[in-house]
Amino acid sequence: AQTVTQSQPEMSVQEAETVTLSCTYDTSESDYYLFWYKQPPSRQMILVIRQEAYKQQNATENRFSVNFQKAAKSFSLKISDSQLGDAAMYFCAYRSAPVNSFGNEKLTFGTGTRLTIIP
Amino acid sequence: ETGVTQSPTHLIKTRGQQVTLRCSSQSGHNTVSWYQQALGQGPQFIFQYYREEENGRGNFPPRFSGLQFPNYSSELNVNALELDDSALYLCASSFRARGNGYTFGSGTRLTVV
Numbered sequence: 001a002q003t004v005t006q007s008q009p010e011m012s013v014q015e016a017e018t019v020t021l022s023c024t025y026d027t028s029e030s031d032y033y034l035f036w037y038k039q040p041p042s043r044q045m046i047l048v049i050r051q052e053a054y055k056q057q058n059a060t061e062n063r064f065s066v067n068f069q070k071a072a073k074s075f076s077l078k079i080s081d082s083q084l085g086d087a088a089m090y091f092c093a094y095r096s097a098p099v100n101s102f103g104n105e106k107l108t109f110g111t112g113t114r115l116t117i118i119p
Numbered sequence: 120e121t122g123v124t125q126s127p128t129h130l131i132k133t134r135g136q137q138v139t140l141r142c143s144s145q146s147g148h149n150t151v152s153w154y155q156q157a158l159g160q161g162p163q164f165i166f167q168y169y170r171e172e173e174n175g176r177g178n179f180p181p182r183f184s185g186l187q188f189p190n191y192s193s194e195l196n197v198n199a200l201e202l203d204d205s206a207l208y209l210c211a212s213s214f215r216a217r218g219n220g221y222t223f224g225s226g227t228r229l230t231v232v
Contacts, residue, residue, distance in 0.1 A: 035220060045223035091161050104175030109161030
């Protein structure tokens, strides 16, 4: 079974600065997907960024980028130019790539990191 | 494009009762999953439905059951409620394709007393 570990329960960063959230995972699979989700007080999980394991290039979405180290099974999220609206719980998640179209598409989540933005 | 909507937003039930939670998938999505998120924890996978059939289940007892309807909306039913069932229940939908992310609803907060 796959596991996802987020070792930073809480992080804080000054507004406009850069912060990195850590995530490690354990799997014996070679093909999979990794995601970062943001959960603000509204409770809705919002997809921040995703990475396909077979792609060596790190994913980037505007101010959000990842450092994907497949051999080390590490998937960190870097937030540049932090904004007050970035304050939320951030969850790292793993999803297997099914061998056929009927495979299970469940997400395995870490325990989350609470990010606080200091004005 | 509509998102995922869940109802009700909050619910209080007594131990031993039964509860039904509802979810309307995002337009065009054909797969729905349910997750339980205990306070201070990450979501835990309950089960997934595709084409109205369950095609994956997490480590939850049979008293957690579900349905997916032809319009891809879904229900989560929990029988014989226990205090530990108190949690946020999240519904997520997707279009079944390789690597697609999920669209989540805002959840139903269930409190069992």
